[in-house]
Amino acid sequence: MNTAESVRLGMRSLYNRAKGRPVCLSFEVTHSCCADCVHCDKGGIKPEPKLMTPADYRRYSDEIKPGVCQLSGGEPLLRDDLVDIVKAVKRPNGLPFVVLVSNWWLMTEEKYLALNKAGVSVFSVSLDFPDERHDDFRATRGLYAKMGEIIPYLLKKYGRGNIVLNSALTHANFTEIPGLVAKAEEWGTPISFSAYSPLRTGDMSQCINKPEDLAVLRKHFDFLKQHRRNSSTVMNSDWILEQTYRFFAEGGMEGCQAGRRFMVVRPDGLFNACSMYPDIQYDSRKEAAKGFKFTRESCDQCYVSIRATTERRLWRLIQDNLGLVGSTPGFSTED
Secondary structure (H helix, E strand, C coil), X not given: CCHHHHHHHHHHHHHHHHHCCCCEEEEECCCCECCCCCCCCCCXXXXXXXXXXXXXXXXXXXXXXXCEEEEECCCHHHCCCHHHHHHHHCCCCXXXXXXXXXXXXXXXXXXXXXXXXXXXXXXXXXXXXXXXXXXXXXXXXXXXXXXXXXXXHHHHHHCCCCEEEEEEECCCCHHHXXXXXXXXXXXXXCEEEEECCCCCCCCHHHCCCCHHHHHXXXXXXXXXXXXXXXXXXXXXXXXXXXXXXXXHHHCCCCCCCECXXXXXXXXXXXXXXXXXXXXXXXXXXXXXXXXXXXXXXHCCCCCCHHHHHHCCCHHHHHHHHHCCCCCCCCCCCCC
């Protein structure tokens, strides 16, 4: 991200916060997925009789004017019109900063180039383990091998530097943090870490909460913070790492701003204030912001990246945006 882009993103983020508009809008373009991950409830192909068209996405982007837009799912690469959707959400001023969140099973060189040209700013690729255990966790045999081939190939051939890894920390993989960082460095990509929440799956076994596990997590987070001193591989700021550790250690994180700083547009065009509550749906952005108030104030059970990044205090938002020149913001999520 160059200086002009960073300034535009920072100014739009500040303006939206002042006006009560979401800084980040997450478009779930489909609820179907070609994988079936342990920590997610969107595995498999689902009936979707109504899907928004690219024109609908353009209308939402023009109306809400987010600084950052996530295109996620399910698996967004299942949409044949994904390139047109990306073009539709981009506004004449170059915003929003578009993050495509995908497992990359369906990615090809041709799709990568077309999505780059359409306006994707960052490709966020999920990685749970630094080896073939990733395939088992996602019930997709051969996925890890494909990622290990195509990601370094595209980075070397095109040199765009816009592919990043994201790992959602669960009880199954939190001990693998050093190995995940090493794999990111081997492939030539940055990596960010987000926190698993049981809200969607109900699976408490994947939570990190035992004292002995928290001690290991503390050691690994200290490793991440130290690593950031000498390398740009780890995307999470020290502050977000500390907040993420606090979420696990305290069993929750108060002060949620779902429906205000960020919200979700479903594939059918309805709104979820938070992706963790897909059954609570609204017809408009304003209804989502207002109607979700009680749930927002009573729930403390997630701290995914989209929340962590948009809830930064004003001075930290300014500071972090100034640091984005030549890099990419940490909007990569398993949400």
